[in-house]
Amino acid sequence: MIHGILPRQAGRPRARRATRILLALCATAALLGVDVPDPASAPPLGVTAAARPGTSADRVGALFAGGLDGGHFCTAAVVRSAGRDVIATAAHCLDHPDTTVFAPGYRDGEAPYGVWRLSGAYVAPGWRDGQDPDEDIAFATLAPLDGALIEDVVGGFPVAGEQPDDVAVTVLGYPSTRETPLRCANATELLSATQRRIECPDLSGGTSGSPWLADGALAGVLGGYEGGGTVPEVSYSAVMGEGALELYREASARGALALGSPAQGPTAW
Structure with missing residues (x-):
């Protein structure tokens, strides 16, 4: 209703x-x-x-299960972050982050900016423990692709x-x-x-x-x-309340930490 x-x-x-x-x-x-x-x-x-097609549409992409042949099931968007590697989506889209990939600017079976693997997911405890609809905003970090960071490729909101x-x-x-x-x-x-x-x-x-x-x-x-x-x-x-903004800050800081380290830091599923 x-x-x-x-x-x-x-x-x-x-x-x-x-x-x-x-x-x-x-x-x-x-x-x-x-x-x-x-x-x-x-x-x-x-x-x-x-x-x-254009700057804004290129920052938005489809989420797939495993690869482009797995079918897209949700949408996400690149946001500005200290580590230049963060996307925003709904928390209910991150049930399986270890097998989810992101294709920004996806059109007609083609991923013009590549297919990006998630390296971390940031979901509020209220969603994780009880699927609270008020906490259905989440963020994820993306692993570099061919040495590049997602925000350097398409920019971010x-x-x-x-x-x-x-x-x-x-x-x-x-x-x-x-x-x-x-x-x-x-x-x-x-x-x-x-x-x-x-x-x-x-x-x-x-x-x-x-x-x-x-x-x-x-x-x-x-x-x-x-x-x-x-x-x-x-x-x-x-x-977009303080809880969601805190998740965003956490994802941004983790990406920046990994960027400044000689090796990728631990993921946060």
């Missing part, structure tokens, strides 16, 4: 509001140097469309907490039935103090872990309440 759905406003007031939100995103992006589409070329708010209740976000993710990513932007609302919701169609299975980007910064991942949603039209994310 979906709770707290607000009635839609039809006609010009909604269109004007959508335009104001997108223009605000673009103005902020110009100041921060992040990638937000031109208002004339972006789909309307609340409309899901194919994500075009900053991580940001403390977002307004109705923050507008862009979601990028891979449904398991598609070989290319989808994109949808819309305003969000709080379902509760710890869960956020968005109306975007077609975000079906496989999009768990998809980044929710506010002004180009990670403000959540698709997951949390109802595992991220039981219908493809409405999705959820746990609020």
Whole structure:
């Protein structure tokens, strides 16, 4: 059951509001140097469309079981970190981190930036012990690939907490039935103090872990309440609280420690 759905406003007031939100995103992006589409070329708010290749889409990838022939089951995104090796996803996507691999920019069976093995997973105790939906945000470190670090190859999104209740976000993710990513932007609302919701169609299975980007910064991942949603039209994310930020800092510090050591440090499954 979906709770707290607000009635839609039809006609010009909604269109004007959508335009104001997108223009605000673009103005902020110009100041921060992040990638937000031109208002004339972006789909309307609340409309899901194919994500075009580019800087932002290249930082988002599919998670596979073992390799590209294993089928992709979740989505993850590269975030900025001291060790330049961290991705963010939903905690429920990291049940088997030792066999999970990440393919950023994946399209049509091809991994243009390589297939990366996880070297560590950082999941909150509340999720690990009781699958608390409020802690369905997790981070993982990636082992170097051919001597390179993932953030040096595709860049990374900053991580940001403390977002307004109705923050507008862009979601990028891979449904398991598609070989290319989808994109949808819309305003969000709080379902509760710890869960956020968005109306975007077609975000079906496989999009768990998809980044929710506010002004180009990670403000959540698709997951949390109802595992991220039981219908493809409405999705959820746990609020990026202090617990999630502490996991992020831990993953970032572990990667930096390994980077400064002569050998890879111990993994944290």
